[in-house]
Amino acid sequence: MRRWRPSLALVLGGALAGTLGLSFVGLVALRYLGPEIGYRAAAAGLGLTITLATGLVGWLLVRLLLRPIRALGRYAEEEDPQPPAHFGTREIHATARRVIAMAETLRDREATIRSFTDHVTHEIKTPVSAIRAATELLSDSVAEADRPLLASIEGAARQIEAQLAALRDAARARETRWLGQSTLAEVAPTLPIAVELSGADIPLPLAAEGLSVVLTQLCRNAVEAGAGRVWLTAAADGGLLVADDGPGISEGNAARIFEPFFTTRRETGGTGMGLAVVRNLLAAHRATITLERGGRIGAPGEGPTGAVFRIRFG
Template sequence: MRGDVARKWRPPLGLVVGAALALAVAAPIAAVLLAALARHGAEREAGIWVGVAVAAAGAGLLALVLRRAILRPVSELAARATAIQAGDAGALAGQRHYGTREIGRLGQCVLDMARTLHGREAAIRSYTDHVTHELKAPIAAIRGAAELLQDPDLPEPDRDRLTGAIDDAAGRLDQLLEAARALAAAREPRHVGSCRLGDLLAGLRAEAPGLKITARGEAVRLPLGCAGLAVVLGHLARNAAQHGARHLWIDAASAPSGAVLGLRDDGPGISSGNRARVFEPFFSTRRSEAGAGMGLAIVHTLLAAHGADIALDPGGPGTGFTIRFSGDGTAQGL
């Protein structure tokens, strides 16, 4: 389905317009010159007809060039935009004919924007499904407890137990809604700038006091604002500590394609059955501890909104993640 505008040589729009104007001016001038240079009436008449023919041929050639260079690619781009608006995912494929370089860039920008919006719509749909599913349990608990509390003969211990269940369910709702707000905030590319790993280590160690943190590449500048990088590292450190890790290694390095940040802990690791789901919203292996299951989803969403990517490392002891930043940390949004 995905594709880019075809990469092939096309003249710039200025060259096409300039050539068209030159042809439009040169054709009638040539006709006038032919008529003026003719010595006799018959020759002058023939020259006029030749000039008319040259002008007509020039006009036809001009129309053909403008149609191929401008009209056809713009019409195709408009048709694609209409199809995308109607929900046709196939219209997101690359454009074959684009006439000039400028129209090619315009077409690529339109397709990129459409793909971004299409991906955002799919993400919102999936997120809404997750939220709906997660809210059902506490709402059902509150509804059931409220119905039982309507019984006037209900013993006082049972009444207290049901009241406590309502309080627990309400707390769970607050936790889920707060996590949902945090995930929505992570979609916004607002953490622009850069930050060094060493600038955040003191705060990170204070946030996870039971976790020994060893860092390398503290002077490496990462293309993410300090507030955003603190959110990412904070969630990953807390996730490691909550799953029994006692040591977290963080390694920042520069690469030609962009900075790379690696993290690994000495915890029990992630089972093979859960590896594919660790970045899903509300996924948690700590349901008994009322974990919201949003930490890694927030990290993944925030990084994606700033042109970075996080992946779970398949091998090694404990749990490892690799974060790859684009060269400039270009914000993309979700």
């Protein structure tokens, strides 16, 4: 049986008309009932009647508007959500159905990406392990002239393993949720470089474990680029600046730093997935990261003259 759902216009118009109607009826009733039963008794009775009628209108608004919206909000926040049972008005029902369909599509897409990533990494891991085992066996009997070739093969195998691990981390960063709040003061002791804090006690909408992953990766990148100090600045509006005194990022590389597998340190083991992991983790928490400045603008010792990243929590 199809359930009747009033339109939003009917609910809001009815609530407004009911409020005005109650006031008008109350005035008319007081005019005629006052002389009959006394103005005090008439006012008390009309006040009780209007209060009950207003409470009924409020209950209808809560049931048809507020409760469905809150249920949809809980559906968006839960890890294993169940669709709301009630949707209220016709417009909220249609909107909720679209939101639920979009959420299910995104969830299926994430599951497909995770399954594909797990399958690819598993399938490639076996031949890479075989290559590593073969190089170990050959290392005892290979001629000296062939050892550079063997070392090159072994290095390529290690690089593939590192890329597979980074790919898994990037996929998992989209799934893991670190809900909660934390401050820079909580995370600073775990970072791999000396940092200067501003707004150290301002709460940021990310649990300490997730914030540590983000800042550790950014600080590690700064260290590997040659920075000696990092500045972390939290703003009251929930934003976060991460700046360093390193050489910065060239204009040619600035547009590609968030691309998966893009790195300028591949010969030293870089996978190019660090910033991709950071971006995915932040995206899972409705946050974004952008490169504000990538080049040196001052002399050493004058503060943050290298790369400057801005994180915005939506």
